[in-house]
Amino acid sequence: MQKVPRLSLVVPAYKVQGYLSECLESVLGQDYADFEIVAVDDCSPDGSGAILDEYAIRDDRIRVIHLTENVGLGRARNIALENVRGDYVLFLDSDDTLAPGALSAIAGRLEAAGDPEVLIYDYVRTYWNGEVRPNQRARLLKEADGEVFSLAERPQLLDLLQIVCNKAYRRDFIAREGLTFPPGYYEDALWTFRSLIAADRITVLDRVCLLYRQRREGGNILSTVSRKHFDVFEQYRRVFDFLDAREDGTRWRTPLFRKMVDHYLAVLERPGRLPQDARAEFFHRAAADYRDRMPEGFRKPAGARGKKYALLERDAYAGLAGATAAVRIRNTVRGRARATLNRSRRGAMSLYYQSQLRLPRDEYLAVFSAYWSRGVSCNPAAIDSELARLAPHIRRVWAVHPDAADTVPEGVDHVRVGSREYWAAVARATYLVNNVNFPNAVVKREGQIHVQTHHGTPLKTMGLDQQRYPASTSMDFGKLLERCDRWDFSLVSNRFSSAVWERAYPCSYTSLETGYPRNDVLLNSTAGDVREARRELGLSEGTTAFLYLPTYREYQRDFVLRLDPVRLAERLGPDAVLLVRGHYAHHRSDPPAELPADGRILDVSAHPAVERLYLAADCLITDYSSAMFDYANLDRPIVVFADDWDTYSAVRGTYFDVLAQAPGAVATTEEELADVLCSDAWRGERATRARDRFRRRFCDFDDGRAAERTVRHVFLGEPLEALPPLVPLDERTPAPPPGPSRDASAPISVPTSQR
Known part of the structure; x- marks a missing residue:
């Protein structure tokens, strides 16, 4: 009979190959060993599933469940809950990490508190630039440290962040209350409120155990523009249905009403969530919930927050939209003033470039550069050659320094870096291809397609990962990411690189697993x-x-x-x-x-x-x-x-x-x-x-066939599924090794002993 572990960690994984290893290492490297990891590969299209399998082979405390369809975070957690065996369940998102010593501190507090139903521990937010921001309400954990209590005795704990990843839950408590995650966005809200209200014995740990990663681009699903944010209404319907079914539900209506309203306002006000044409509809839905669920005798908060409550109560969308627009206009004016000042400093060539940006794009112009315009080489050169074969209607222009002009192939145009012709080309080209970044001054205009080919598989640290090694660089990482924000495509030659680039350059490009054309x-x-x-x-x-x-x-x-x-x-x-x-x-x-x-x-x-x-x-x-x-x-x-x-x-x-x-x-x-x-x-x-x-x-x-795939997808618009399929490694025939004379007309097979 298998020993029951003290702690079970639930780790769902979807498109996190750049962060998953760090997450798992943060658990496996703990000084506390009595745990299991139940990881769920939510039919992730990247290498996340393979990474989980590799770790499971190395450590038998890891069990992996592979789903055949993507079910979303909540349902993936539910599937894991059906398979956990530990006394306590912890949820760890696969791009977050545990602080050193976290599990031993959590286990110690659980034992000292006599096995409470819920333990809340502290967290910090971590950012791409190394910034670490503490929990603004950490004092609530200090006030109650060492005690065991119910939420009725400490209702202020509702003001803590509504996430499940900073808590440990006793498994039999989860079963008794029938706790599961609902489908859709904002699934943590229902679980958090239900568990805290239902628990008779809660305790806290005034120690940072969770490093809560704030991903810059593309990682947090809640930062995706989508109508899925309307799911928040259904989640709060479930919350208030839960209150209606409880004898003590009335006492929680006012604090949860405030949480609901604040949550709705946050969705409305944060950029990058709602489609512009859905904002008014969302506001009216929020206003209806406000009126339907407002508790008797409710008093609005003071100040600006109270004014927003009043707008919802009156269903006055025009008032909120007008206030938001005023702030946006002020910020835009300030931004344009700064941009104008910067342009004036850059001088006449900048003015010429700006004039070229106002002209139409040339749909059939591609500008290439490699190694800071030192010549024609590497992946851009291989793409250029294949482009000439498959799409001769596209004009190819290389940006080079004067001493590299002799590297440009015959029949291919080139421009001298910094010249008027150079700035005209990069302003009007539809395609910009480089194995490094174009200069800071290059503007990504609408409709342009930037292809970052890279120039190698990373053994040494790259991008943001170099922040941990300051002696290796004097790079301005903010400027680096501004340059990387221009990328539309990032070419990769192996899954290892895909994972590294996604973490080192956290921007909203598409990784093309085509291979390296060179x-x-x-x-x-x-x-x-x-x-x-x-x-x-x-x-x-x-x-x-x-x-x-x-x-x-x-x-x-x-x-x-x-x-x-x-x-x-x-x-x-x-x-x-x-x-x-x-x-x-x-x-x-x-x-x-x-x-x-x-x-x-x-x-x-x-x-x-x-x-x-x-x-x-x-x-x-x-x-x-x-x-x-x-x-x-x-x-x-x-x-x-x-x-x-x-x-x-x-x-x-x-x-x-x-x-x-x-x-x-x-x-x-x-x-x-x-x-x-x-x-x-x-x-x-x-x-x-x-x-x-x-x-x-x-x-x-x-x-x-990497160059062919790249040209067909990027330049000819062919869908990924229509591209030439990858040849398995064991079926490839590399160029023959040097040796005696052979038939030069075709590749030859490499002897099995050399494979």
Whole structure:
């Protein structure tokens, strides 16, 4: 017979892949272990279900229920309640976290209070910028700390936030009262009021146990513009039906009437909830409830709040709408004044840009940029090439700096960054494609489509996650998010990236799980393409080419090689060539070191297409570069040389331990690296198994048709379900490895031993 856990945590999950791991880790990392997690995958379309399964495999205290249709938060919780076994039930939303030590504090208070029916604990609101705001009514928990009481003895507790996630409920109390969550929005209100009124024994804990995340964009369903907010009327109908059925219901009508009215006003006044054409209807419904449920002898509150009550009582929507419009007009005037001042400061080019923004968009113009306009490369270049094939009616223009003009393909237009032609192009284009952000001054005009392609899978922390590593950046995160707000689409090559981007860049874009267009060549190239890529570098047949590609380090001003290439080349012998490529953050014209001219060490930092280097190389040597994720698509050996892991991970921060989850052999000293490369360790059975695990985790979507999917959906408007389906990993045929001459007309199968 299984032991009954003390605590059961209910964790419903829907489209939370960016936050779910942090939520679960906050529970599993507690210093209290007598709990279970009952997680419900509410038919989530993202990777949330897979994340839950991964954690369940690792820890048998987690049970996962997968639903075959999306039922909503309330019904998902109800399903979990049918499966919990603990003495007490806690609800934890899957984007929130528990504070360290929370469960031991909760369990201790429950025991000290003699197993009350409800325990209320404190919370703080956490924001994207690191701000933490305390519960404004936390004093109510201090006043009653240490006591056990009924709500009648402490009615002021009704003023606490109407959520279920800051409370623990005794399971037999839930069963006795028949507590369940109703369908629809605002389901917490009914549960909260019913449980507090029905409980005979309540206690509180004056300790912050819940970190209540306030998501910036797209996470909170209550911030979605929808008529679903009309559900609040049905929820309060249920609340007052509950009061009508109780002998003591009359005493609670006045405080719950106030809660109802305040809730209705909050829905009306908060932006981003009601459609504009539904506001008057909502107000009239609220006014009807006001008149129908107003208790006898009710006295309106004083001040501005009381005036809003009076407007509802009179059903005077025009009065509320007029007051709201006046505030909006004042804010708009102030905003325009600030904008005018800023434009005047930016000078004549800004005025020209503003004039171009007033002209019609060009439906057939696409502007491309990559790596801060340093040239034609990466995902934007692959999309550009496919666009020329599938949609030649769209004119392609590249934004480049003057010294990069020679990278623009023949027949493709380009504009110099900062010129009048540049500002005219970005003002009037319908499509803007970049693997970084366009400058702050670029305005997202109505009808424009911004495509953020990114330029790698994140091992190192990115975006808002860098706030935890201040030594790694001097970024203005507010400005960063303003730039990211322009995105319509975010391309991803694996589910891991989808989860990271949603958390690191919390904006209202659509994630397109198409794969990275730049990696198409790694799946589509033939043996002849591989030989040609090697001939470009002067690599003879039979030569083993090791591509050394280290990443950028914030704690080093200049590019400094982490190894001695001459000494390593001597160890490798005459049949090996070391290709050395510096990071793009350093000037490509500066050689990474003084290299001998005997052809055994080549500086390929200035090579225009890293994908061609991948094709030519027998093995990749890297540290923390995203190159490892791309190169893994070739299913060729990868060696991680990480001699400064402790420093790098402390300064920049990473999303996983690359030493423990490497795609191949690992070396932490130059001597170890030489030993690995001079033996079979770099391509042996152990390295092959590690690479296979890595590929299955990170090569989800790169199957050779990413650019086609992107062009068909973004530029041609084809629906996602009509796009070419993903080829399963085991059915893909990457470009063949370097070797003896083969038929160059088509890709060849990679031997099973190398898969």
